Amino acid sequence: PGPAARPPAGTAQEVLNRTFGYPSFRDGQQEIIDHVVAGHDALVLMPTGGGKSLCYQIPALVRPGTGVVVSPLIALMQDQVDALRALGVRAGFLNSTQDPDERRLVEAAFVAGELDLLYLAPERLRVEATLRLLDRGTISLFAIDEAHCVAQWGHDFRPDYLALSLLHERWPKVPRIALTATATEATRAEIAARLELREARHFVASFDRPNIQYRIVAKSEPRRQLLHLLRTEHAGDAGIVYCLSRASVEKTAEFLTANGIPALPYHAGLDAGTRAGNQARFLREDGLVMVATIAFGMGIDKPDVRFVAHLDLPKSIEGYYQETGRAGRDGLPSTAWLAYGLQDVVQQRRLIDTSEGDDAHRRRLGTHLDAMLALCETIECRRAGLLAYFGQPAVTCGNCDTCLTPPESLDGTVLAQKLLSTIVRLKRERRQRFGAGQVIDILLGRRTPKVLQFDHASLSVFGVGTELGEAEWRGVVRQLLAQGLLAVEGDYGTLVCTEQSDDVLRGRRKVMLRREPERPARAARAERP
């Protein structure tokens, strides 16, 4: 079937009511739409589920010509266009998945002025033929979706986005609206600069998602901890579980299925057909758990995702916020649960050290990771930490783990001194480098083969840390890492002191630590491995 006939476009309010069938605008939408309809540029920050699409779809219908939408979400274009056509909006898309005949039909419709919205993959704009095509039609506006992809400082950089500055050069009179669900103030400034959006008004909605309960726990047996959470709090619920590696995605999906929880894997190593099939099942069926790498989720509109669980540490707060933001788009109570441990920090540092790119890039990745660690180890409200990171004012929370069960804090100066001085002593053994395991064994006075091999039982710090158990010492290590009083290096996660460590060792700086909460009770039912 060809594109549906266009209903007479009226005012923004009329389009909202008649075409989209909604009685009223949500917070912020009307202001943004009026601004763009009037022909001005806009930079829109709105959390996932906030209703960004209408902010360019309605102006595209109200203004004469075709609204050109640049989106990296090629896999979703067909669905988006189908949904719009079902509403009587004349929409089409151009991307690499089409055959030439399909493409020609869309191009002809655009040139004939028969399209309200045209979705384009960013790489299309690198092709001169596309630019010439756009010259032949009337463009009502440019919408740049997922605009944070243009920012190298951000977490999801796509080189194709850099070419988008030419939109303004080539069509200076066409208003542009850039939209994203995640950006710090630094990223926002970079978006504005790279897209030549200097005159654009910034519309920043609150990033608070009050229905999401944020919880971050120490990782011990991640899959069993996850299973416990799902059985006790999310039986029968749909949710997403994020893992860092493909192997861990596969194992976790199998583990959940073996334990009676229907779960599907999703990662870039699966063939396109399996991925599309699993995604479609997740969207359409009830109570499925998607176990995925972060390749999954951008642009997914499933309102009743009741939990998002991370079994590995996200690389940045932007990523964490965006991934957890996929929970609870319907506004109902939902859980964002993250389990993380020392090994995550070691692993992420190694990934950064071996990553491609220059030193500045590695430093940027390191800064992102540090901020994520600080959020994990904070003794304050998680929501306040998230909002502060995005430069937004704090709100009353009462719905995160630290607000619900305030962690006890303690003066950990002596503990930190014991740990740091052990590390200093080990450093004197130049040729050998030791990770947290050996340091903790020494503090606990354990005569392990490795302790005996290196004669570490003769160190003056041997056995001085028996007031804590191993898990608690690991917590101390993590917290010192998060506070910048300790760093990890190299393939084996060697612990090293930082410049600030010295102040602690010399008693010039006090260290406050969070007391590790009791481990949650194990699920009573039998678990299969």
Ligand code: ADP
């Ligand atoms: P975002 O792109 O910001 O993540 P969407 O544009 O996909 O969010 O909108 C999220 C959901 O909210 C969609 O299902 C959309 O139809 C709905 N929605 C958006 N604006 C309104 C409104 N004014 N009234 C009712 N529902 C709305």
Ligand code: ZN
């Ligand atoms: Zn809180």
